[in-house]
Amino acid sequence: MDPLIAGYQQFRAQRWPEQRTLYEGLADSQKPQTMIVSCCDSRVDPATIFSARPGELFIVRNVANVVPPFEPGGEHGGTYHGTSAALEFAVRKLAVSTILVLGHGQCGGIDAALAPPEDSSPFLAAWIALLRPAVENCSGPAETLHAACERENVRLSLARLMTFPFVAERVQNGTLRLEGAHFAIADGRLEWLEQNGSFRAIT
Numbered sequence: 001m002d003p004l005i006a007g008y009q010q011f012r013a014q015r016w017p018e019q020r021t022l023y024e025g026l027a028d029s030q031k032p033q034t035m036i037v038s039c040c041d042s043r044v045d046p047a048t049i050f051s052a053r054p055g056e057l058f059i060v061r062n063v064a065n066v067v068p069p070f071e072p073g074g075e076h077g078g079t080y081h082g083t084s085a086a087l088e089f090a091v092r093k094l095a096v097s098t099i100l101v102l103g104h105g106q107c108g109g110i111d112a113a114l115a116p117p118e119d120s121s122p123f124l125a126a127w128i129a130l131l132r133p134a135v136e137n138c139s140g141p142a143e144t145l146h147a148a149c150e151r152e153n154v155r156l157s158l159a160r161l162m163t164f165p166f167v168a169e170r171v172q173n174g175t176l177r178l179e180g181a182h183f184a185i186a187d188g189r190l191e192w193l194e195q196n197g198s199f200r201a202i203t
């Protein structure tokens with residue numbers, strides 16, 4: 001059987017009876033308090049990592065958990081800003097109180113930023129170019145460079161969030177907070193970005 005169909009049938013048999021009332025209550029509207037910007041990577045599922053239920057997290061996933069710069073005119077060749085549209089909706093319509101940028105270990109987007117592939121992938125190449133400032137800010141031996149870039153990329157996305165006027169305005173008036181985190185995958189550990197700019201393991 002198709003694993004998607006099998007998975008759905010498992011959902012209907014197990015989770016739906018448990019959460020039916022929750023889903024029915026959510027039918028008219030959603031009121032998530034948290035938006036997460038995370039990577040498309042299949043190993044990094046925010047709802048699983050944060051034990052979240054339906055309706056709790058507004059998630060936008062893209063390659064390498066990138067927040068693009070605020071570009072209302074699309075000056076870099078495109079006006080289809082999916083991530084920016086999700087940000088606008090989450091902040092201005094849903095009024096989330098937190099935006100978390102979630103980076104992760106072994107991110108293929110960081111691989112591509114550190115060593116751009118030679119094959120032609122125009123969409124990916126343009127997107128990965130957004131990571132360049134993070135990579136340029138990192139140095140050190142190869143064995144620690146990748147991990148450093150993963151974390152710097154979280155800091156870069158957070159800085160870019162502040163280039164969106166509707167984000168900056170709410171951060172400054174105290175109705176929105178920005179957070180960063182890093183999920184390691186291999187050991188299932190989460191690190192949280194602290195005020196001093198360093199990541200601390202959550203115990």
Ligand SMILES: [Zn+2]
Binds near residue numbers: 039064
């Ligand atoms: Zn990734």
